[in-house]
Amino acid sequence: MTRSDRFAHQAVTGEAKTLPDEQRPAVGPIALLPAAKAESRFVDAVSDAGGEIGELGSDTRAVVWLANDHPEALVEVLEQHPQIQWVQLPWAGVDAFADALSSHDRADLLWTSAKGAYAQPVAEHALALALAGLRSLSLRARATSWGEKIGESLYGASVTIVGAGGIAIELIRLLQPFSAEVTIVRRSAGEVSGAFRTVTSDRLDDVLPETDVLILAAASTGETRHLIDARRLSLLKPSAVLVNIARGPLVDTDALLDALQDERLLAAGLDVTDPEPLPEGHPLWTEPRALITPHSADTPEMIAPLLAERVRANVEAFVSTGRFIGIVDPKSGY
Missing domain, CATH: 3.40.50.720 (NAD(P)-binding Rossmann-like Domain)
Structure with missing residues (x-):
């Protein structure tokens, strides 16, 4: 048993928000992007919650974005795939994704972040x-x-x-x-x-x-x-x-x-x-x-299991409960 197994941080989630049926994203395949960052813990989180993982395509309905740089790549994904209705972001703060939020602020696109998780x-x-x-x-x-x-x-x-x-x-x-x-x-x-x-x-x-x-x-x-x-x-x-x-x-x-x-x-x-x-x-x-300190309050080793838990909880919301955590308001920027 490793030290991280014995002394694990727990997510401080705050209140989940149950969306009414008419505001819930359409259920369908979930793309983990960029694919190179889709390590097994994130794959397992989606599967354990009952989600369907698929490659990015015309039937993709949700994206779990795992990159902390090059946010313009996410903008490109959304422009090429307007049928996507839910995006899970990797950070608590979403200022790095300001352009994506502002350019894709539409009623049928739900944004969630990792706020509270870390x-x-x-x-x-x-x-x-x-x-x-x-x-x-x-x-x-x-x-x-x-x-x-x-x-x-x-x-x-x-x-x-x-x-x-x-x-x-x-x-x-x-x-x-x-x-x-x-x-x-x-x-x-x-x-x-x-x-x-x-x-x-x-x-x-x-x-x-x-x-x-x-x-x-x-x-x-x-x-x-x-x-x-x-x-x-x-x-x-x-x-x-x-x-x-x-x-x-x-x-x-x-x-x-x-x-x-x-x-x-x-x-x-x-x-x-x-x-x-x-x-x-x-x-x-x-x-x-x-x-x-070099923005190291939450190191990759610390946050990976916390992000995986947020992904699991929100995939469960996506496919069944509708109780999403960390909903982002694109207009306010958090």
Whole structure:
């Protein structure tokens, strides 16, 4: 038995949505694309759910898209096969497929993503970056002498999470042992179980001054681009830590670099950057208060079984129950 077998992440799915019969895609053969990425676990997931796997052709009714690059290839598939009525995407965030979503936003095409599926590994990484930032581990990793004793504690800290999806839900659970006071900032009104409070995004400025750790877990859209800019960075305490495990464009990189260099922020833990990959020689690489990981919060080894489970659940919805998880609204971009 391997370590991954003994310590498996579980999908944080959120609520499934049952589509009325008239909105359900027509059942038919499912193509796993690109074919080179159709490993056995995905084939088994479709078969176990009662789905029929077939090569891409005129009778194809659904596509499970397994590639994380070259989204233009998916656009080409949809243009050549307009009879396809359901597409399962491989990532929680769908910004890479923005062109496909906008050009094929039609009533008879259902889009689903993996949102929520990777919440556990990503939340685990966010917690690691938050602890590293509070304990100034990026400074110590670069140190060449003993230096002074510095560090803040996560116990009892005020943690603000922007986003209310699966990552936020899992973070609330992981933060419980630290007695952290969690504030959720979300687009729409509504309480999130386990949070100290939930506020709408128009109140973000109100909660930033009291925040010890700011964790970004929101979708990347036109509305959220540079959500954290120079003005909002100035609202944070000099002892605050910023963690971004969502998408790089949520943060104004130049403004963040200025805040770190001027010591107006204790630390930043970044699993995503703008641009991405962060170019060699970029000043963030040598900024001692920045800890950067290469978009590795959810490694391929971690996410493959989680994606397979999402595929299984949604193929079951496709062929029988109609209860789909991770439905995407092409207009909102998530």
